[in-house]
Amino acid sequence: xxxxLLFLPGNNPNMLANGDILGADAVILxxxxxxxxxxxxxxxxxxxxxxxxxxxxRVEVVIRINPVDENEFWKRDLDEVIPLKPSLIMPTxxxxxxxxxxxxxxxxxxxERHGIxxxxxxxxxxxxxxxxxxxxxxxxxxxxxxxxxFLGAEDLTADLRCARTKEGSEIFSARSxxxxxxxxxxxxxxxxxxxxxxxxxxxxxxxxxxxSLGFSGKAAISPRHVGGINWVFxxxxxxxxxxxxxLAAIEEAKAQGKGAISLYGKMIDAPIVAxxxxxxxxxxxxxxxxxx
Amino acid sequence: MSKLVKSLEEVIQLAGLRxxxxxxxxxxxxxxxxxxxxxxxxxxxxxIRDININASSLFxxxxxxxxxxxxxxxxxxxxxxxxGRLGRAISQGVLEKPVVFRSHGGRPAAIESGEAHIxxxxxxxxxxxPMGNCSGKYGPSACGSLGYAFADAAHADKVVVVTxxxxxxxxxxFSISETQVDYVVTMDKIGDPAGIVSxxxxxxxxxxxxxxxxxxxRIIRHSGLLKDGFxxxxxxxxxxxxxxxxxxxxxxxxxxTGSFGMGGITGYLVDMLNAGCFEALMDVQCFxxxxxxxIRANPRHREVTAAHYASPTAKSAIVNSxxxxxxxxxxxxxxxxVNVHTDSTGNIMGGSGGHSDTAAGAKLSMIIAPLVRARLxxxxxxxLCITTPGxxxxxxxTQRGIAVNPTRAELRNRLKDxxxxxxxxxxxxxxxxGITGIPAPLSAQGRxxxxxxxxxxxxxxxxxxxxx
Numbered sequence: 001x002x003x004x005l006l007f008l009p010g011n012n013p014n015m016l017a018n019g020d021i022l023g024a025d026a027v028i029l030x031x032x033x034x035x036x037x038x039x040x041x042x043x044x045x046x047x048x049x050x051x052x053x054x055x056x057x058r059v060e061v062v063i064r065i066n067p068v069d070e071n072e073f074w075k076r077d078l079d080e081v082i083p084l085k086p087s088l089i090m091p092t093x094x095x096x097x098x099x100x101x102x103x104x105x106x107x108x109x110x111x112e113r114h115g116i117x118x119x120x121x122x123x124x125x126x127x128x129x130x131x132x133x134x135x136x137x138x139x140x141x142x143x144x145x146x147x148x149x150f151l152g153a154e155d156l157t158a159d160l161r162c163a164r165t166k167e168g169s170e171i172f173s174a175r176s177x178x179x180x181x182x183x184x185x186x187x188x189x190x191x192x193x194x195x196x197x198x199x200x201x202x203x204x205x206x207x208x209x210x211x212s213l214g215f216s217g218k219a220a221i222s223p224r225h226v227g228g229i230n231w232v233f234x235x236x237x238x239x240x241x242x243x244x245x246x247l248a249a250i251e252e253a254k255a256q257g258k259g260a261i262s263l264y265g266k267m268i269d270a271p272i273v274a275x276x277x278x279x280x281x282x283x284x285x286x287x288x289x290x291x292x
Numbered sequence: 293m294s295k296l297v298k299s300l301e302e303v304i305q306l307a308g309l310r311x312x313x314x315x316x317x318x319x320x321x322x323x324x325x326x327x328x329x330x331x332x333x334x335x336x337x338x339x340i341r342d343i344n345i346n347a348s349s350l351f352x353x354x355x356x357x358x359x360x361x362x363x364x365x366x367x368x369x370x371x372x373x374x375x376g377r378l379g380r381a382i383s384q385g386v387l388e389k390p391v392v393f394r395s396h397g398g399r400p401a402a403i404e405s406g407e408a409h410i411x412x413x414x415x416x417x418x419x420x421x422p423m424g425n426c427s428g429k430y431g432p433s434a435c436g437s438l439g440y441a442f443a444d445a446a447h448a449d450k451v452v453v454v455t456x457x458x459x460x461x462x463x464x465x466f467s468i469s470e471t472q473v474d475y476v477v478t479m480d481k482i483g484d485p486a487g488i489v490s491x492x493x494x495x496x497x498x499x500x501x502x503x504x505x506x507x508x509x510r511i512i513r514h515s516g517l518l519k520d521g522f523x524x525x526x527x528x529x530x531x532x533x534x535x536x537x538x539x540x541x542x543x544x545x546x547x548x549t550g551s552f553g554m555g556g557i558t559g560y561l562v563d564m565l566n567a568g569c570f571e572a573l574m575d576v577q578c579f580x581x582x583x584x585x586x587i588r589a590n591p592r593h594r595e596v597t598a599a600h601y602a603s604p605t606a607k608s609a610i611v612n613s614x615x616x617x618x619x620x621x622x623x624x625x626x627x628x629x630v631n632v633h634t635d636s637t638g639n640i641m642g643g644s645g646g647h648s649d650t651a652a653g654a655k656l657s658m659i660i661a662p663l664v665r666a667r668l669x670x671x672x673x674x675x676l677c678i679t680t681p682g683x684x685x686x687x688x689x690t691q692r693g694i695a696v697n698p699t700r701a702e703l704r705n706r707l708k709d710x711x712x713x714x715x716x717x718x719x720x721x722x723x724x725x726g727i728t729g730i731p732a733p734l735s736a737q738g739r740x741x742x743x744x745x746x747x748x749x750x751x752x753x754x755x756x757x758x759x760x
Binding site for chain 1: 497499500502503664691692726727
């Protein structure tokens, strides 16, 4: 379960020291945009030592690495962090399937070097360019490590040459397309952060919109947004109660040898049962502190 | 008769200040105070020496004291709180005689009993009339309440009011009455408004502070104390204010009308009063302009004396009717003893203020502190200085868990049942040490530089010199 994914700058010791208790289901330790080129090595070491010495068991760890380019920062990022076995690596500026496969192949090498079973660390590609968006489904199905997609709207709108607005009408089609690509591939998909840290109402509105479009969760750039995102993406008490009733009803139908059943006058069909199971999985994960 | 005197030099002469006497000051002008420094300059100019200063608190603005100490003008200090600049000099041994620390409630008790005799009290007054009726609510240097000055006015042999806003007789809305005042002196400015009160105090944006504030508010919610008649005090620190804000939301949601908020009053408590969370505010000191405005305009916002606030020898004091207080700590130990006198290296940087008074009085005293601060654990085996004894501290709130004093088993169960992260204080210490490592103990220390007196007058601890 990843309702909220909180970005933490990889070069900020204070944030990293408390990153596990800020309420997010996952933290994204950032080696890319939050870190200037001359601090890349320091951030890499800080993130590595954070994972080595601090207890991050309460939260899922994602590492955002540098883009695949001639600097090859991304390889050094992977060299440092793969041995600590974070849940996910977030490659950036992902263009196409080959890009994902290149990252995955290097991860194979690093895992092998450290005696880690191949495929242990998974991927959440960050799609933040027009070409990446066009190739979203190919990216989603490029490699068995890919568990989910992530939409980055700041870079995307720059690439699309449109202004980024709070309302987000300029990324409406990108959002829908990402959800469609991810769901077609049978994986999760996470929404871009809301960037005004002082606008709690705007955050709630934006998170609700993302949820209504089918996103699995949403990123945050400030701990202040984590609670609001978790709230929006959590099932309500009524949804949980209803899910229990659905499962009880189909159990009862099974026991009585009935095929079709109804609840409150509404037919219980396979999608409703599947939705009920998702809600209860989520309830269980929430009780367990967040990490699935 | 006229009480008006032209200058501080003249009033020092008239009041009969001599070598070896004690003069007193209040700290309502906080870091913006000009009066203490101006009086001491005048004292020094007149060649008077060996002066003992009894100030309700001393701030960094009073750093010129260090020179007066070196020159022998000042040879003794008594206070409830001392800022870090002066504190460091004291810790390094600039003053031969140990500083006497008392709590905000202990100070008026000692003044009243004669244990802390004051020869001349200098009372900075943002507004006064020529007969000495004075108030903190009005004038360019307005500070609101004058709560800490009442004991000085009532018990000093001579009382001098120092003002920069002389109004015609009578100042009807006075706090301290002319019946206690011998002389009135005017200065161009008694203080710098920017240092006296903050424009607005703000709640913290630090995510760790907000987590602790959320825990604190939830502890209050589940303590069993949050019902009609509830009473509350909190400091002006960012996390404490955030806790007050969260508490306000809970009180409005649960429709709880409290009896009073106590303080150290900030705009946040004023908001709570105006929103109907409390029937009254009891104000010994204003921290910001909203509080000053409120005490001036709202009769339900009451100025109270330090003795009424917290004196252990009063027939009763407000702290004894307090349900919950939120307090800070520079260190806390596994017996829940709290240090707010020194930093982790033993240098003086604070003092009890009302810490030990409110902890003793309140039904639930809660310490909020981040578990690790600047590479060091706030939780130690033994605090460097006991400000507040652990038997009066109920709960420690950190971002990594809540420790409840073992003597409060019922409270611990309530908080556990409410799903709050209650942990044993030793486990919390192990967790902190796992992050920071265990620091080497401080090396042997020098002579005593301060005696710390608990509110009942007993000496609870001593602070030693940190370097020679």
